[in-house]
Amino acid sequence: MEALKISHLNKNYGRQTILNDINMTLEPGKIYGLLGRNGAGKSTLLNLIVNRILPNSGTIKLGNDDINDNDAALTQFYLMSEVSLYPKHVTLKQMWEMADLSYGSFNFNRARRLLKEFDIQDENVKLSNLSTGLQTAAKLIVALSVNANYVFLDEPILGLDANHRDVFYQELLKAYEENVKTYVLSTHLIEEIQQLVEHIFILDNEKITVDADVDDLLAEMFVISGPAMLVEEYVKDQNVLGTRSLAGIKTAFVRGALSEEKEIPDQIQIKHPDLQQAFIYLTKK
């Protein structure tokens, strides 16, 4: 399995710049999170990677090969997205057969098992006849059973209830254990994927602003809370991303190593944020 390398990628729609000089590398066998606020360009980036849309400039390479119009490369990618590109009256079974013919070795057994897990009665049901949540589930079944080395999941839990979301997370890990692939999850439910993803990319202001392992990112971020005056004094020379005050208690979000010379007052509490908190302050306007 080869790495996927994106270099100097730009995408505009008319005069509107969506992505500007995107550079990133996806290594084989990792689970990534692609995060960004609404309209940040996450779906555009994923569509560019799988060649659904074409960039204005820049390259996307799998190993040394450009992915554009390259069947060998495209066979290694599968993008499950909110928008359905399948024919109008397609049945789930037909979706599986298409994936089997295109990618080869579709895991029909897993697909049939997942059908039951997601409470879908029949593989001959039409995709368009399912509810929003079950349509997502049907597309997830293909994504988790397809023989592609890079699986991109754009809003994979859209409309799924808590039980089905849990099924998805469990099955994703199971599929990953059975056959190590690269998964890229793009979602707004950051709290739920924190335990799954190893590395995250944050898209903000047309660029990748964070490209880091989750543990490393959270290790360099701190939530400092306590009496307002003490907190203000303590974070004075730090890289403060944002603050929040409630009933005289101030909370500051700091990125970067804390000064070792400064003594930490007893009333001040310091901890690491969770991924969602980190995301909010890293992308705050």
Place this chain on the structure above:
Amino acid sequence: MISAKQKLVIRTDLYRCGRDFVIAAIWLAAIQVFFAIVNLIFGGIGFGDLLDDLRGIFSGWTFIASVTPFVYFLITPYSNFKWTIQNGISRKTLWRSQMISAVVITLIQELAIIIFNFLANGSLSEKIIYNNSISIWWGLLFELLLLFETTMTAMAIGYFFGLLSRKWKLIVAIGGPILAMFVIYYLTLFLSKLGIFELIGANWSINLTGQAAETAIIVTLITCVVVWTLLMMLVSRISAKHMQLRRD
């Protein structure tokens, strides 16, 4: 060597185009049967006339067989692009597969037209070229070429329109023919003012009734059809290369 991906596209094209033909044929037959029965009951026609009416179904089917591939390749390039790219099939493979589909469909189409024509009129084919020096087989080959040209034209328009947003599709669909008419009108006017037509008329010395002239006309026709077909293939290939998921 045809890859699994190409087979998938070709199989889908054949299935959908065939299905569209069958649906249209059943509808047309049902309508014609209905009117034939109405005519029998209220029109007071005889049983022989009823059979003639029913034989008209085959003429209808000849027409449907002639237009189905054109309509299919006109309206499906973008939807085909969507499901193929979803399944990791490149634009190049899609286009190449559709070329193979077009060839196969045209052959089936020609065969269907011959059969329906025979059932409707008792003759193998309508004479396209009224020339006794050309055998029926050459006539059929020319008909085949014309059908393929029509399919390629539909494909070129379909792929080109696949590049446009809904707004631009409407603009081009309405504005294009109007613009073309204006261009042809003013070009004719311009050539007329230059005296080109008078010049051609004065020097027109070919005997159109002679064997050589007939052959020349046929060669010219075939050349035009081949050149146009190649041009349409080029348009569809270039359009396919730039096709991408639209935001509308």
